[in-house]
Amino acid sequence: MRQLGLELEGMPKRLYSCTPSRLNTWLDCPRRYRFTYLDRPAPPKGPPWAHNSVGASVHNALAAWWREPYDRRTPAVAGILLTRGWITEGFRDQDQSTEWRDRSRELVMGYTSTLDPSDEPVGVERTVATRTSVIAVSGRVDRIDRRGDELVIVDYKTGRRPLTEDDARSSLALALYAICASRVLHRPCRQVELHHLPTASTATWQHTDATLQRHLSRAEDLAQEASQADEDYRALRDSTAPARTRTTASSTSSTTEAPAVAPPAPGTPSATGSATASPRGGELRAKLDERFPAHPGPICSWCDYRQHCPEGQAAGTPRQPWDALVDLREDGDLKATAGNENYRATAGNENFKTTPGNEGFKAPAGDGGATGGGPATP
């Protein structure tokens, strides 16, 4: 029988299937990685964040706008789409939700007023993927443009902090999207852009084959670390958990197996249940905490799993679900102006920066991850 952590001779190693979000979560905080991708059932998250509602609503409206027929691609329609699809979760009250809906409507109307509706993107919310000898990576791109013979990756941002050229250059996600898009669509793709709607600015970076390869190598290094951690997780779970007997759903025969789930984090409702009240449950949790250490920092205030993480609670003050919106307002007037030409994407435009793993206000990528929950600049 195969032992976890060991490869059978001659057998190809299984590819690590991931998204950029998963890799960045591993890089940012192994404890959050475990909560997000390994513990099943996953620990309950905190309440939804209002800034995530803003980001998801804006992304959804812009994606829907490009799906409209050409003659309906107007700023007014963008505003209608935003209003119709407005996500109300996380706001302090109805008044706050309405205020931010109206501000967000102005953002999408201003942004779309700078776009050429006839300039059909190659992809909108397009999933792209590729594989190497180490990873099978995929992700969903906000927009893929074609400019000349090349493709351009466009990523919308609605967070507080204006982004820089360095943000575009250093983004693992954008580089991986470029590689995936190039391979899926059979065209060169080296330019990546961050379109920051609140400041009507664009940060652009032109990758070379060498810089893309460096990002890919970095992704493979992270994947190997995370893959090993995944295997260690399963080995710890199987070696520590007591065998138990169950009856399968499809037959009346009994099988002996290790539990399929890890002990929930302290403080979760099920942590007090019989399955985890045993000394072995505590032993397993301690070993997992050691293998998946917490990386506390300012982002902990915005982490969906903060309630399960004593280290994170000590690192940052608790936040209300709408607190990032307050931060936005304190920054002054970030409203977009209709017709603002700064929205126009231009090669060489210098702006922007994102923290690795922080997708800002971007909508969840549907990979079970993207759970950082924090604003672009908490």
Ligand code: SF4
């Ligand atoms: S609260 Fe902080 S340390 Fe804890 S899991 Fe979240 S990000 Fe990691």
